[in-house]
Amino acid sequence: MLMQIEMQFDKIFDKWDISEVTIEDVGVEKHVSLQPVSALHTGGRHAKQQFEESKVCIVERLINKLMRTEKNTGKKLKNYKVVKKAFDLIYEATGENPLQVLVDAIQNTGPREETIRLRFGGILVPKAVDVSSQRRVEEALRFIVQGAQKCAFKSKKSIERCLADELIAAARNTKCYAISKKEEKERIARAAR
Numbered sequence: 350m351l352m353q354i355e356m357q358f359d360k361i362f363d364k365w366d367i368s369e370v371t372i373e374d375v376g377v378e379k380h381v382s383l384q385p386v387s388a389l390h391t392g393g394r395h396a397k398q399q400f401e402e403s404k405v406c407i408v409e410r411l412i413n414k415l416m417r418t419e420k421n422t423g424k425k426l427k428n429y430k431v432v433k434k435a436f437d438l439i440y441e442a443t444g445e446n447p448l449q450v451l452v453d454a455i456q457n458t459g460p461r462e463e464t465i466r467l468r469f470g471g472i473l474v475p476k477a478v479d480v481s482s483q484r485r486v487e488e489a490l491r492f493i494v495q496g497a498q499k500c501a502f503k504s505k506k507s508i509e510r511c512l513a514d515e516l517i518a519a520a521r522n523t524k525c526y527a528i529s530k531k532e533e534k535e536r537i538a539r540a541a542r
Contacts, residue, residue: 361408361448362433370448374456376482381407381452390425403483407451408432410486414494415512431509438513447516454519458492458527459485462538475541488534489527493519496526 360366361383372378380403391405402410415421415428436447443450464475480488493515500511518525 361406362436365436365446365448367448369446370452372452372456377456377459377486379403380483380486381455383407383448383452390429400483403486407455407486408448411451411490411494414490415498417491417494418498431512434509435512435516438509439516442513442517450516450520454493454516454527455486455489457489457522458519458531459489460531460534460538461485463534464538464541475537477538477541489531492527492530495530499526 359368367383370383372381382404384404384406391409412425412428412432415431416423416425421428439445439447439450460480462477463480465478466473467476468474493512496515496519497508497512500506500515501508504511506514515525515527519527522528
């Protein structure tokens with residue numbers, strides 16, 4: 350019985366094996382946790398210290414990002430089902446492990462450079478800075494979710510289909526909302542050097 354319980358936690362949604370997933374980006378690797386928990390619901394226990402969020406499973410962080418709009422606030426079970434269905438759609442479309450697709454999408458859509466505003470005298474001057482690895486992961490998740498929500502808004506496509514399409518396009522580094530937002534941030538940073 351104990352062995353069955355241990356084997357159950359090696360998979361996310363009891364389907365997708367985490368041992369097959371590889372992370373090539375060394376900077377992102379430390380901030381992408383694939384350790385699943387029983388229900389993908391930590392209840393904010395990670396919020397006690399500054400870098401504890403990196404220990405939360407990346408799928409739960411994706412679910413939490415989906416809850417950021419006013420329409421979905423607090424509806425974790427609904428968003429859990431959205432991500433679960435999107436993972437099934439990804440597997441049907443690509444035949445790949447959806448966790449690998451998610452990790453590849455995060456690696457491709459996290460901006461490496463952005464701008465800050467410095468004040469010199471009374472003038473605000475933009476300055477290009479490197480992005481920390483944890484912020485890269487957070488920005489990538491935010492861009493992916495925003496792209497899926499913009500695609501599904503006033504559309505016949507469901508949020509599950511839009512999320513799956515956004516993840517697949519971002520993983521393949523093709524044209525999508527998340528990739529365009531990343532390129533926009535990096536372009537503005539290049540101009541501010």
